[in-house]
Each structure stands twice: as structure tokens, then as C-alpha cells.
Amino acid sequence: MSEHKQTALVTGASAGLGAEFCRQLAARCEVVIAVARGDKPLAALARELAGEVEVHCVAADLTRTEGVARVMEALRQKGPADILVNNAGFSTWGDFERMAVNRQRDMLTLHADAAMTLCRAAVPFMRELGGGAIINVCSLGALVPGRGYAVYGASKAFLSHFSLALHEELRDSGIRVQALCPGFIRTGFHDAMEQQGFERESIPAALWMEPAEVVEASLQALPAGPVLVVPGADNRALARAALESQLGALRD
Ligand SMILES: NC(=O)c1ccc[n+]([C@@H]2O[C@H](COP(=O)([O-])OP(=O)(O)OC[C@H]3O[C@@H](n4cnc5c(N)ncnc54)[C@H](OP(=O)(O)O)[C@@H]3O)[C@@H](O)[C@H]2O)c1
Secondary structure: OOOOOOEEEEEOOOOHHHHHHHHHHOOOOOEEEEEEOOHHHHHHHHHHHOOOOEEEEEEOOOOOHHHHHHHHHHHHHHOOOOEEEEOOOOOOOOOHHHOOHHHHHHHHHHHHHHHHHHHHHHHHHHHHHOOEEEEEEOOHHHOOOOOOOHHHHHHHHHHHHHHHHHHHHOOOOOEEEEEEOOOOEOOHHHHHHHHOOOOHHHOOHHHOEOHHHHHHHHHHHOOOOOOEEOOOHHHHHHHHHHHHHHHHOOOO
16 A cells, blocks of 8 residues: 555536535645546546646546446546545425426435445445545535425435444544535535526525635544534524424424
């Protein structure tokens, strides 16, 4: 392992939070494996980071078995990865009964199945390295159920729950697992949701965060911070209120 280069694998690296993870991880790593469907934005990111870090682009649709297999192959060839960031994601907007089920299934596959599969592929390599870190990008929606994002929230709740349990299992391995649950972030994430009736303006300005702030909060918490990371005091208050309201149903 003496020739091993510090390596990060980031899914959803072509835009938003994932691209920002690549930028900030460029300062900590020698190699970034950047995964998304869009090969052009990935190539643009690789050009931007050239000179700072070695970038390997992997064009893959993670809702498809072949796409996940391609990423696992990249992990074998360009890895092992010290850091895995399962970040690729999207959301629909609207009541469940009006939604085409295939799109909901794709969301579940991407957030739950693909992320879990990549964790399963990465952990043995991390054990061999003697440590590592997994950041699973979940959402405040995992903690605050609500109308309009039933399957999105549930898929992120799977990922958050899974991350907390995996952290316990890997406690003595030197592998850190983080469930990152951000609130609203200024990225292109809401563009498609707006076509379905989501109104950006309905969200108070104070709740929006920049991708850089969210990634900083995540990476700062990584060494010894909490496993469940909710960036922003207002978001933590929203999460507490939702959890307290659920707890109310359990009181005798
Ligand atoms: N923005 C927010 O307010 C917010 C809040 C909480 C949590 N999050 C979570 O943060 C993560 C990043 O979101 P973002 O805000 O950065 O959104 P974004 O700007 O829309 O970026 C999403 C990324 O995921 C990739 N992606 C989407 N579908 C994919 C697929 N089938 N296979 C592979 N890659 C795919 C996209 O690349 P391609 O289109 O090129 O494939 C893109 O790189 C998501 O998991 C999201 O749920 C976002």
C-alpha cells in the first residue's frame, strides 16, 4: 500500500453539492473519481481541477445495474477509495398518488440501493487500508416527513438509518460513516421540481445554504463530529421539532 494515493470517490459530481465536494476534497486527496451521467460537465470539472488533483471521470447512471457495476470497476481499477461520498440524487415534487411509479422507483434505487451497494463495495478496501470515511448525503427530508416528497424523504430516511447502523458496525475499524442531512441548498436540484409546482419563493431566505457551507460542515464533522450532521441551526431546530412531534405519539 506504500504507493497508495489518497483517493475519493464522489457520485453526483457533475453539479451542485457533488462538484463542491470534489473541489474541497481536491485539497485533501491526490485522486478524485467523479461519477455522474453527464460526461461533459464531468470533463469540465476535471479541467477545472487539473493541476490540483488527478480526476477520473466515470459516466454512469446509478439507477441502472450496469451503471453501478461501472463504478465498482472504477473503484477496483483507480481505487481503493479512502473516502466515498454517496451524493447523487434527485427529487420529484407532488402527491404520491399523482406520481408515475417508475420515477419513484428510480429515486429509491439511486438513494438506497446504489448507495448501499457502493458502501458494500468500498468497505473491504477501506478495511485493507486500515480506515476511511463514507459520507452518505441524505436530507433534512429524511427527518421531517411532509407532503410532496413522500418517496424522496423515505428513500433518504433509509440512507440515514442505514448510515447510523453501519457506523455502529464499523466503530472499531477506523472507518467513519456520516449521514449528512442538509436542508435547502442553492443548486439546480429544485429546477425539475419547479416544473412540478414546487415554489422556491415559498422557502424562507434564511433556510437556504450555499453548497460550500454544507460541504465544509460535513468535512469538519468527519474526524470526530456527530454521525448525523444537519448543517444550519434553523435546520436542526426543524429536525428537533419534527422528531419531538413523532415522540409525542409514543408518550403514555
Ligand atoms: N439542493 C438541496 O436543497 C438538497 C437538500 C438536501 C439534500 N440534497 C441532496 O444532495 C445531493 C446533491 O444534490 P444537489 O443539490 O447537488 O443537486 P443537483 O445540483 O441536481 O446535482 C445532482 C447530482 O446527482 C447526479 N445524478 C442525478 N441522477 C443521477 C443518476 N441516475 N445517476 C448518477 N448521477 C445522478 C447529477 O448528475 P447527472 O445529471 O449528470 O447524472 C448531479 O451531479 C442529492 O442526493 C440531494 O438529494 C439536496
